[in-house]
Amino acid sequence: MIRIHSHGNSSVMQFETHALAEPQKGEVLLQQTAIGVNYIDTYHRSGLYPLAMPSGLGVEACGVVEALGEGVTEFKLGDRVAYAGGAVGAYASYRLMPADKLVLVPAKISDEIAAGTLLRGMTAQYLLKRTFRVHVGQVILFHAAAGGVGQIACQWARELGAIVIGTVGSDEKAAIASQYCDHVINYKTSNFVERVREITAGKGVAVVYDGVGADTFEGSLDCLAPRGMMVSFGNASGPVPAFEPAILAQKGSLFFTRPTLGHYTLTRAELVATAADYFHAVSRGFVKPVIGQSYALKDAAKAHQDLALRNTQGSTLLRV
């Protein structure tokens, strides 16, 4: 497994061997087959989201049920299951998990897609269908459209009938995003606020989904139509600075929300329904998640380096 003994850059990530424990009441022992790497893992490692030390890393994986603790009735030995979110510790070949955090993986979904994209897929689900309900004909702006969440969410928003403007940080990523966005803006080489105003004939967009954070926050507000919704769901470039609520009035009586997946999967029923909706979107083929890169578990530090350098596209996986 990968553990850290202090916060820091990717050099704090160590590959260690530990004895396996027996599953306790309500727990399941998983033999993990593939592990997702998410941007949040870098916040846990760096200390932006602090952890008690020493700590594992990772919040997402797919695996096979190897042993059942007392009272677990929803799963049986050999079931293929996945989880996304919750306590850290996914960067491991075996893991004990509370059974109520697991979902069954449908036969049509590969271990790699379940492990590498369930968290992003469930995030896209709640962002597009519950944080703000995307409707047919609405113009939306999604930042980092070639990233893990971005690829899934933009494809799904298109399926919901939205007109999707996606931003990206390179020409290579622009070529990828243009396959599923109506308009693509390279925000490194052009002013995305001006481009959005041009595309919308000055009206602005109904909603901005912003997982980039510090670098895009102000510009994102300037892209919104009056009474538009600013959804700040991540900090890839650093946290959003503090701001005066009055700025929302000045820029058009805007709405602001800072959601996280955990609050949209609070109950077992919400978790199962959110995962099922995502798996359904993939099975039907209107969301085609891409595993852009994979690494051996012991090379997890390299995955973190590539994420920070913006060298990744789509989702990122660790092979067990």
Ligand code: NDP
């Ligand atoms: P991505 O694969 O999208 O990687 C992040 C992308 O952000 C980069 O590829 C890059 O794309 C862009 N970016 C812009 N500025 C920077 C910067 N300074 N440093 C690094 N990257 C930058 O990651 P994920 O799909 O894992 O996550 C996307 C966002 O969603 C993250 O902020 C994450 O924390 C958030 N998230 C939030 C959840 C929630 O429930 N609130 C759940 C899941 C994810 P480009 O080069 O095109 O600019």
